[in-house]
Amino acid sequence: MKKKLIAMNKKMKKKYIIGLSIGAGALVLIIATLLIVFRHVHTFGEWEKIRDASCTQQGVERRFCDCGEMQEKKYDKLPHVESDWIYDKEKDNLKKICTSCGKNLQFNSLENHTHNWSDYVTKTEPTCTSEGMDIRTCNCGAIDEKIISAKDHSFDEWKITLESKCGVEGTESRTCLICNEIESKSISALSHIEGAWVVIDGKKAYPCVYCKTVLRTEEIDASEYLDISNDTVIGLGSCEDIEIVIPSNFNNQSITKIGENSFEYQVITGVILTNSITEIGNSAFSKCLELTNIHLGNNLTSIGQKAFYNCKSLTSITLPDTLKTLSDYSFAYCTNLEYIKIGNEITKLPMYVFSDCTSLKEIHFNGTKEQWNNLEKDNDWDKNTGDYIVYCIDGEIIK
Ligand SMILES: [Zn+2]
Ligand SMILES: [Zn+2]
Ligand SMILES: [Zn+2]
Ligand SMILES: [Zn+2]
Ligand SMILES: [Zn+2]
Numbered sequence: 001m002k003k004k005l006i007a008m009n010k011k012m013k014k015k016y017i018i019g020l021s022i023g024a025g026a027l028v029l030i031i032a033t034l035l036i037v038f039r040h041v042h043t044f045g046e047w048e049k050i051r052d053a054s055c056t057q058q059g060v061e062r063r064f065c066d067c068g069e070m071q072e073k074k075y076d077k078l079p080h081v082e083s084d085w086i087y088d089k090e091k092d093n094l095k096k097i098c099t100s101c102g103k104n105l106q107f108n109s110l111e112n113h114t115h116n117w118s119d120y121v122t123k124t125e126p127t128c129t130s131e132g133m134d135i136r137t138c139n140c141g142a143i144d145e146k147i148i149s150a151k152d153h154s155f156d157e158w159k160i161t162l163e164s165k166c167g168v169e170g171t172e173s174r175t176c177l178i179c180n181e182i183e184s185k186s187i188s189a190l191s192h193i194e195g196a197w198v199v200i201d202g203k204k205a206y207p208c209v210y211c212k213t214v215l216r217t218e219e220i221d222a223s224e225y226l227d228i229s230n231d232t233v234i235g236l237g238s239c240e241d242i243e244i245v246i247p248s249n250f251n252n253q254s255i256t257k258i259g260e261n262s263f264e265y266q267v268i269t270g271v272i273l274t275n276s277i278t279e280i281g282n283s284a285f286s287k288c289l290e291l292t293n294i295h296l297g298n299n300l301t302s303i304g305q306k307a308f309y310n311c312k313s314l315t316s317i318t319l320p321d322t323l324k325t326l327s328d329y330s331f332a333y334c335t336n337l338e339y340i341k342i343g344n345e346i347t348k349l350p351m352y353v354f355s356d357c358t359s360l361k362e363i364h365f366n367g368t369k370e371q372w373n374n375l376e377k378d379n380d381w382d383k384n385t386g387d388y389i390v391y392c393i394d395g396e397i398i399k
Contacts, residue, residue: 040067042065042067042069043065043066044063044064044065044069044071045063045064045065046063047061047062047063047073048061048062048063048064049061050062053075053076053077053078054077054078054100054101055077055078055079055080055081055098055100055101055103056077056101057077058074058075058076058077059074059075059076060072060073060074060075061073061075078100080098080100080101080103080105081098081099081100082096082097082098082099082105082106083096083097083098083099083105084096084141085108085140085141085142087141087142087143087144089144089145092110092142093107093108093109093110094107094108094110094140094141094142095107095108108140110140110142113140115138115140115142116138116139117136117137117138117144118136118137118138119136120134120135120136120146121134121135121136122134123135123145126148126149126150126151127150127151127178127179128150128151128152128153128154128176128178128179128181129150129179129181130150131147131148131149131150132147132148132150133145133146133147133148134146134148151178153176153178153179153181153183154176154177154178155174155175155176155177155183156174156175156177157174158172158173158174158185159172159173159174160172160187161173161184162187164187164188164189164190165189165190165210165211166189166190166191166192166208166210166211166213167189167190167192168189169186169187169188169189170186170187170189171184171185171186171187172184172185172187173185190210192208192210192211192213192215193208193209193210194206194207194208194209194215194216195207195208195209196292196293197218197270197293198295199220199272199295200214200217202220203217203218203219203220204217204218204219204220204272205217206218220245220272221245222245222246222247222248222274223239223241223244223245223246223247224239225237225238225239225240226239226244226246226247227262228247228250228255229259230253231253231254231255231256231257232255232256232257232258232259232281233246233255233257233258233259233262234259234262235259235262235263236262236263236266236268241268242267242268242269242270242290243268243269243270243271243272243293244263244268244270244271244272245272245274246258246271246272246273246274246277247274248274248275248276249276254276255274255276255277256276256277256278256279257277257278257279257280257281258273258277258279258280258281258284258285259281259284260281260282260283260284260304261281261282261283261284261286262281262284263284263285263288264283264284264285264286264287264288265286265287265288266288267288267289267290268288268290268291269290269291269292269293269313270291270292270293270294271285271291271293271294271295272294272295272297273294273295273296273297273300274297275297275298275299276297276299277296277297277299277300278299278300278301278302279300279301279302279304280296280300280302280303280304280307281304281307282304282305282306282307282327283304283305283306283307283309284304284307285307285308285311286306286307286308286309286310286311287309287310287311288308288311289310289311289312289313290313291308291311291313291314292313292314292315294308294314294317295318296317296318296319296320296323297320298320298322299320299322300319300320300322300323301322301323301324301325302323302324302325302326302327303319303323303325303326303327303330304327304330305327305328305329305330306327306328306329306330306332307327307330307331308330308331308334309329309330309331309332309333309334310332310333310334311331311334312333312334312335312336313336314331314334314336314337315336315337315338315339315359316337316338316339316340316341317331317334317337317339317340317341318341319340319341319342319343319346320343321343321344321345321366322343322345323342323343323345323346324345324346324347325346325347326346326348326349326350326353327350327353328350328351328352328353328378329351329352329353329355330350330353330354331353331354331357332352332353332354332355332356332357333355333356333357334354334357335356335357335358335359336359337354337357337359337360338359338360338361338362339361339362339364340354340360340362340363340364341363341364341366342363342364342365342366343366343367344365344366344367344371346375347376348375348376348377348378349375349376349377349378349381349382350378350381351378351379351380351381352378352380352381352383353378353381353382354381354382354385355380355381355382355383355384355385356383356384356385357382357384357385357386358384358385358386359386360382360385360386360388361386361387361388361389362388362389362391363388363389363390363391364391365390365391365392365393366393367392367393368392368393368394369390369392369394369395369397371392372390372392372397373397382399385399387399
């Protein structure tokens, strides 16, 4: 019985091993089939240029599959690109090179050759700022270059492009006649130059002759010891001032007039009238040859005959806008008088009022051209004057 059992066991074991072998074989078969069915086929992208072929390197293109596999194509090198004969001046020989890679391709030592140079011809004209070049050639191919140095600029005269002013630099420039290059330089700023005094706000102010900036001021003190009678100044008295400042009152009386002949022939250089003065009498400052500067106040209404006759140092006079009356010869023979300012209250320009003011250049009239033209003018009011211009508020009139 036991033997029978063992025999049965052996039989079953054998069957089991056979079954197992068949199963393994089938598995291998299935896997092999799957491998055949799903095997990877490379899928390459576009050919990509890695580099062009040149005379020193092959050209290369590559393409790749996603799995990393690469394929490569190579292209043959290109031939060298031969230059013309190049002349080496220092070594006096000729060579040809590849214009692409620079390799020497051919050489000619020029032994037993004597150059037969042509005349020089211009290759590049020199300019004001760059060199030019002349060349000569030999039939062997040699080229000889000669550098022509740059020309100098040929500038015209310096011209002022911006006037300098007090405290402000100007500029001047000049232009090259050949290349139009412009060269500029600065002109040093001007310094203020103190001009003659004017009266501003009751003080003597000294403006710059250029920019009119007031550079300093001085208090004005009335002159003492003038001859004064009632409301009228009648003479210099014992006053030693050379610039006379008329006081506004005397003995508690307001001074309103400069009397006839009061300062005639006196050596005085300046006169300041206070605002109380309304009248200047005949010949009051006649022949004051040194008189250069007058302030007539802001209330003056009349100036008498020959009041400033022959005041030949006077160069400018500002008549206040309140002035109505000028008289015959009031400013005649003021031979250096260049500038007159006059208001539009004036009623007429009487006989010889500005005659023989031979330097007269500018009359500044505080009215229109029409008002000036309609202003009554006696004969010879401006006899023997210079070629002045009348500046009106709406334009100019030339004498
Ligand atoms: Zn692949
Ligand atoms: Zn090359
Ligand atoms: Zn030669
Ligand atoms: Zn130039
Ligand atoms: Zn100035």
